[in-house]
Amino acid sequence: MNVYTRQDLSVMQAWPLERKIRVTQAKILEWYHHYGGKVAVSFSGGKDSTVLLDLARRAFPDLPAVFVDTGLEYPEIRDFVKTVPNVTWLRPEMPFSKVLETYGYPVVSKEVARRVHYARQGSSWALRHLNGLNSDGTPSKFNTRYMKWRVLLDAPFLISDRCCSVMKERPLHKYARANGLHMILGTMASESVRRQSAYLKNGCNAYDKREPTSQPLAFWTEQDVLAYDDLPIVPFSWRWKISRDKWTQFEILKILLHREDVGSVINACDAGREGELIFRTVYCMAGCTKPMQRLWISSMEDDAIRSGFQNLRPGSDYDGLHQSALCRAKADWLVGINATRLFSVLYHRTLNVGRVLSPTLALLVQREAEIGAFRAEPFYTVQLDCGGVSAVSEKFKDKAAAMQLADACAGQTAAVKCVEQKDRTEKPPALYDLTTLQRDANRILGYTAQQTLDYLQALYEKKLCTYPRTDARYLTDDMQSSVASYVAVAAELCETPQPEAIHAEQVCNSKKVSDHHALLPTASATKSAFLDLPLGEREVLRLVVKQLLCTVSDAHRYSETTVTLLCGGQEFTAKGKTVLQIGWKQYSGNESAEAPLPELAEGSTLPVDAASVKEGKTTPPKHYTDVIFCERKEWIGIEERSSA
16 A cells, blocks of 8 residues: 555645655654664765755764765766765676676666566566557557557667666665665655655655665755755866867867977967967867977067067966966856856746846847837927028927927027037047947948858958957057058058048057957058958948047047027027037048038127928937947946857
8 A cells, every 4th residue: 555645745745845855854863863874875876866865964974875886977977976975885796787688677767667677578567568558458648658669679789777776786786785774765756656656655754674775855846946045066076079070170289289399389379368278278288398488469460470479478467368268167157157057947947147148138039028018108399490590399298389480489589699619529439349330330331240250250251351359449559650651551442642640649548459450451451362352351341441530530629619699589599500620530531510600799690581480300219239238248347258
């Protein structure tokens, strides 16, 4: 007779975790006192047995654990088990290969392998299951899941479920009998039909079996184990694993690093944190101990490469840079695995959380919420045409009020209440980094962020543009003497005169350059090479060279005039602009279209030739495009870099 029904089990599985913990600890205490403390925990190093051991040792800190090392465990499992105190290690008497040879392969699952094995021996119950039948020969809903495995009856190899019993259970039971111990197991009823049946029959603590066993986690679920308070997860050791598609290339590098005719190694990866990490990882995993030097360049031009090789620095100078990259990679991992596990458990679904992923998703959700909540509202303005001067009123929510003002002003005169004139200066923009180029290429050319990056990468590989994935908008100070040569190349490509004065100091600031300097054309970017480029590459390169011409030019200076008119009891505003010095805007094509206003004096009047009402509507925030979003991530400081 069973101790529990399936309904009982369902109810217990639905208990809150706190109640399950209390009941489990009570079952452990009951088992411990029943056998006078002669008990031990079967410890596999997995999550279930780790939770069990923690619960047991909360009550009995010195409770022993037993680990069976089958030789099939992951190295990380062994490393973890070594950190756990008071654990006895056992080895099976028979290796895995011998088990397979003697008993057969544990195909699909223990349940399937068991039925196939016994069916081959002529067992009627096993044959019924594989045929999808009940004991009376009628079709069985329960046994239909075994029918597809009937083909294994004719498999040309042995099949058995004995693998686990021989390699794990047998050495564990032998050790327990020899030492008079009664084992506590971390199995759950939800793992298989057999374990469910065993729990329904005996409950957590089975005292009357030939080999008594305790399964105090039997009514737990996978979610309970994941929800157990074992965060944060911090690895005992950090291990790098080479992906299958990179293994061949790694072996080539390893052979080269260990060649007898190679006396030292030069790190020529990207001049930055991630490049340093890539090299050091390969260097260490290959077991290389040869002297190391660092090539530090931000340009792929021949002169820059030659200069870099002439000024190699000891690799040890960049140990701190490597450690910072390693720290970022580990921090990303720790945040990701712990936060993902926490929120997945809290909300009962897989929720991936990460340093870049989560704020990115938050931005998207916030923007979509703003758009969904937006309601367009109309507004109205009154525009006066006064003999070449166009003036606009403030916004009105009520159309009737705007119409009333327009009627009041029609055919009247407007008095000049105030004339303000200010001289303004617009400094040249900074050079392009990848994000600002993607933004302008999208706005001007309609290219997506990926298209712009692809074109830049192609230009870089053709040695016509510097490194594309840069987040700097300046050059290093030592490049100041070279700026004039870059400007000459840019002017040639654009077929435009160079600026009268080249302000190299405006584009050079080493403090604002990290891995790579801003985007530039290279000396190889001749006019003939430029004209031979595909359209997309040519247009992107044209943006880069125009930006360079802008950045080294004089400031743009203009005089802005604001005139306030009074008519119909309301104020109207008119603005005009007079360019004093075109400066860098001669290359941008972005000069304001505002026309200059005529000379006006305060107190003078202007005839109102026409008064009209203009209607407008408030607009919602824009959906993020890939370009706008890249820019927004930059604003909030989300750094997304690959460490591999």
